[in-house]
Amino acid sequence: MNRADETGLAARQGAASILTAVLKERRAFDDAFIAEAASGHLRNAEPRDRAFARAITATALRRLGTIDHILSLLIDKELPKRAGATENILRAGLAEILFLRVAAHAAVGMNVEAASRDENARHFKALVNAVLRRATREGDAILDNLDTERLDTPDWLWQSWSAAYGEETARAIVRMHYADPPLDISVKRAEERMTIAEALGATVLPSGTLRLEDAGRIEDLPGFDDGAWWVQDAAAALPAKLLGDVTGREVLDLCAAPGGKTAELAAAGAHVTALDRSRPRLDRLEQNLSRLGLEAKTVVADATAYAPGRTWDLILLDAPCSSTGTARRHPDVPHLKSPADRDKLAALQARLLAHAATLLAPGGTLVYCTCSLEPEEGVRQVEAFLAAHPAFRRQPVGVEDVAGLGEIVTGEGDLRTLPCHLAALGGLDGFYAARLTRAS
Structure with a gap:
């Protein structure tokens, strides 16, 4: 396996580990990501691969209800406890295939390899291969018949939001949760707002907040070191x-x-x-x-x-x-x-x-x-x-x-x-x- 493949592997292993930390160990996503980057599979990964692992994990969490429902259709029986990371490797793989639209051969191959490197999941790598390949063939057809907004919202939140704001608005809320949010910035001096907006390539919202898409590393943006603005x-x-x-x-x-x-x-x-x-x-x-x-x-x-x-x-x-x-x-x-x-x-x-x-x-x-x-x-x-x-x-x-x-x-x-x-x-x-x- 060459270096490029190893790098892709680390992203998949990291994503599965972060999902385990969040869903099994009940750790906050940001804390789990920081820990994985500091001492886990992402320790020596390139920034783009850390970002990819984060994207996989965030997508899997945002679409978890749909992903788990599809897994229930593609797996005949519940995974045993001894399967280790298998379930979260599958969740990450489905997030790649169905929502991030990663090339099927890469998503399947790398997640099967991730399973083979795990002490427990290696016994289920054939299952991972079969499920993910089937998802590449049948996944879109399954998605077309699902109420994904409802599936991806825990019952208590769906009931709360539907009662408070109406079902149509509840669905609009969920749809906004699917996308990565932009970066918002408050400027220290109002008179510098337009100058800073131009330097950052930002949109000025009606409230005066500056908004950036695909901002990259915050500390590298113009004005950060000068204390001209803060994220809010x-x-x-x-x-x-x-x-x-x-x-x-x-x-x-x-x-x-x-x-x-x-x-x-x-x-x-x-x-x-x-x-x-x-x-x-x-x-x-x-x-x-x-x-x-x-x-x-x-x-x-x-x-x-x-x-x-x-x-x-x-x-x-x-x-x-x-x-x-x-x-x-x-x-x-x-x-x-x-x-x-x-x-x-x-x-x-x-x-x-x-x-x-x-x-x-x-x-x-x-x-x-x-x-x-x-x-x-x-x-x-x-x-x-x-x-x-x-x-x-x-x-x-x-x-x-x-x-x-x-x-x-x-x-x-x-x-x-x-x-x-x-x-x-x-x-x-x-x-x-x-x-x-x-x-x-």
Whole structure:
């Protein structure tokens, strides 16, 4: 086997290993990829092959329901536990053949070779060969008769999104999850936006975010070393804007790490206190601010119990959540999260929101947000809070607050972005935000 083949082999072995780490060991996709690149099959791989392994794995996760259904049609009986990596080698192979459209001989040959190199899967390499060859012949015909959008969405998420947004919108959300998302950038100085956009070859979205397709390595892009911009999804950049003009004002940023919103507030002229319970995460936030030439006061504390002996007029609470709104960037999320996780996080959000209320001065503004599509972590959370806190009311979000994007303002006056919003421009992460004020 020559060097080129060995390189292709590493990509397939790496993809199967990452799938095993995510689906069996319940590790986050990004963490599993980093580990595989550091000490696994991808350790000595070329950048293009690491990228290929990542593409295979992401596609397999995005299309997992369909892939597993097709496997059930192509395999007569369930694989035994002693089959080792066989199932994930098959998943990776089907992702290549059916969705990435890799040449059949390469996808079949390399995945059979990957099976032969695995201590357990080598006993099933003939099965891998037979299944993948059959998929090359019959796969497209099978796909034509499947409801892939439904198959690729776990039951609890399908039910949640269909109930909240309607089935047509739920399907539009899933379709946006199939594609790699673009890279979004927030610029430090608004007056440099067009110059930076031209240097990057970026599109300027209505909200001012710069959007790049096929950006490559982020650290190599113009302006990164100069601290001219930071990576931040266009939807994630919207909640901080709901605080209005923050120039010269003090803002408490709760659950602040990794710091995109902290940077946004600091760049807008705010004096930010950025709080997070994780010292390592705050270290990362401080590193980001240092690169950008921005400043904020950082505090390591539990946001459910923080008692500084003072209040703020402006508070941003970006609460921990199930992150289902970021599934297009993190295709592991639908497979690693559950209704129990959502409910546990919703309980934490309620505690965070109630405590944040005690830190808000009379007449102050509190923006609550999550990157979840689940109503339990969004509008229902806010409705429960308002019912229990009569001194608070909604300050409705207007179209003028969100760059004229009327489709992302709800009937209640909250912000709600969906992955299918701005679809023609590449979509958005799913975000929810409500603006609350305390009676003076």
